[in-house]
Amino acid sequence: MNQRSKILLLGVLMLLLVLRLHAFTADYLFGPIAEQELQIESLEEDLRLQQQVRRRIEKAVNDYEQDVTRSLPARTSIAATLYQNWLVQTCAEVGLKRVTVTPSTAEQVSDGAKSLRFTISAETSYPRLQRLMLILEKAPLLQRVQTLDVRIAKSPFEDLLEVGLDVQALILGDAEDRNWLLSDVQASELDNVLATGIKRKSSPFLVIKKREKPIADDLVEEIPKVEVAVTEPPKPDLTDRVIQIGTIFTGTVGEAWFIDRVTKEKSVLGEGDTFDFYGVNGLIERVERKAVVISIDGKRSRWRLAESLKDRVVISDEDRYQASHFK
Numbered sequence: 001m002n003q004r005s006k007i008l009l010l011g012v013l014m015l016l017l018v019l020r021l022h023a024f025t026a027d028y029l030f031g032p033i034a035e036q037e038l039q040i041e042s043l044e045e046d047l048r049l050q051q052q053v054r055r056r057i058e059k060a061v062n063d064y065e066q067d068v069t070r071s072l073p074a075r076t077s078i079a080a081t082l083y084q085n086w087l088v089q090t091c092a093e094v095g096l097k098r099v100t101v102t103p104s105t106a107e108q109v110s111d112g113a114k115s116l117r118f119t120i121s122a123e124t125s126y127p128r129l130q131r132l133m134l135i136l137e138k139a140p141l142l143q144r145v146q147t148l149d150v151r152i153a154k155s156p157f158e159d160l161l162e163v164g165l166d167v168q169a170l171i172l173g174d175a176e177d178r179n180w181l182l183s184d185v186q187a188s189e190l191d192n193v194l195a196t197g198i199k200r201k202s203s204p205f206l207v208i209k210k211r212e213k214p215i216a217d218d219l220v221e222e223i224p225k226v227e228v229a230v231t232e233p234p235k236p237d238l239t240d241r242v243i244q245i246g247t248i249f250t251g252t253v254g255e256a257w258f259i260d261r262v263t264k265e266k267s268v269l270g271e272g273d274t275f276d277f278y279g280v281n282g283l284i285e286r287v288e289r290k291a292v293v294i295s296i297d298g299k300r301s302r303w304r305l306a307e308s309l310k311d312r313v314v315i316s317d318e319d320r321y322q323a324s325h326f327k
Contacts, residue, residue: 064174069186070140071175072116076106079171080116082181083141087118087167094132096122097160104166112173117146120165123153129163131194138193140186142170238278239309246305247287254287277309 072079084101091099104117124132129150136145146166153160182190246257258267258277269275273284275294282296291304294312301312 067142068172068174068176070142071172072141072169072181073179074171074175074177076114076116076171078179079169080106082179083116083169084118086181087120090135091120091122091132094124094135095128096124096132096163098123109170114171116169116171118167118169120163120167122163123160124163125159126161129161135190135194136167139190140182142172144168237310239280240311242277242309244292244303244305244307247289247292249287249289256284256287256292280309 072083080103084103087101088099091101099120099122102119102121104119106114106116109115133145133148136143144167146168147164148166149164151162153162241260241262243259243261244256245259248255248257253270255268255270258269258275259265260277267275269284271284271287275282275284280296282294284292285295285300286293291302293315294301294303296312300315302315303309303312
């Protein structure tokens with residue numbers, strides 16, 4: 001082996017030694033550091049999640065504490081009386097007419113929480129109804145309007161609405177046992193909110209045109225009455241259900257057999273007998289071998305074998321048939 005080959009072999013060995021040292025260093029020196037960094041990142045992520053949960057819990061506790069201050073008093077009887085009186089007073093201050101506030105139900109809605117429901121019926125104008133809804137929304141009470149029914153009242157002198165509200169209020173399990181509904185601070189804050197005069201858009205489904213002056217009785221034009229003739233719809237023709245199924249002769253006396261294909265009821269009629277099939281009244285005039293001659297409303301018809309009453313043929317329209325065809 002010459003000198004050049006020895007130098008080349010030595011270089012290859014040195015390169016393999018460096019690669020092995022690098023792998024050893026990466027596995028045993030830098031490996032634990034990378035794992036620790038991953039653990040640190042995982043712990044930081046867990047800490048962020050715990051902080052988010054803690055903030056949410058703190059917010060929920062704070063919201064619940066605020067709700068407790070807005071809850072009705074703890075005792076149901078006192079709460080119902082105070083809240084009903086407050087609704088009546090509020091409706092009167094707004095200017096509603098013919099106000100009735102009726103307690104509806106009191107029921108348990110969750111652990112320790114109760115729901116009180118009241119029905120309000122009154123007559124009012126649209127602006128006053130808006131103000132009542134604003135008070136119910138902004139009042140520091142756990143309440144909401146479940147349903148609102150609005151109708152235009154029949155009044156020639158002013159634009160009145162007949163309104164009906166279903167209002168629900170809550171009593172929380174941790175509510176304070178007190179004999180008042182709103183504190184002085186809460187009442188003052190509500191007055192300040194209402195005094196700001198919050199502007200609201202009119203409801204898109206309710207448009208009322210105001211009258212500037214009352215309508216005098218002598219200016220009201222009487223609408224002429226129009227008499228409309230009401231006719232009952234025609235009754236369905238069900239005579240196609242009745243089928244003639246045969247004729248029997250005893251000497252010269254014949255009888256005809258009929259069946260209702262729906263009810264399966266059978267009838268046997270002879271000459272001179274009357275019938276009433278689904279409102280069609282008639283008389284059996286003559287029984288033939290393959291038909292019967294009947295009279296309905298003064299018109300004679302031939303009701304042929306295996307056909308329905310609806311398929312009867314008026315005698316005057318049947319002159320083209322040979323008489324033997326029916327005998």
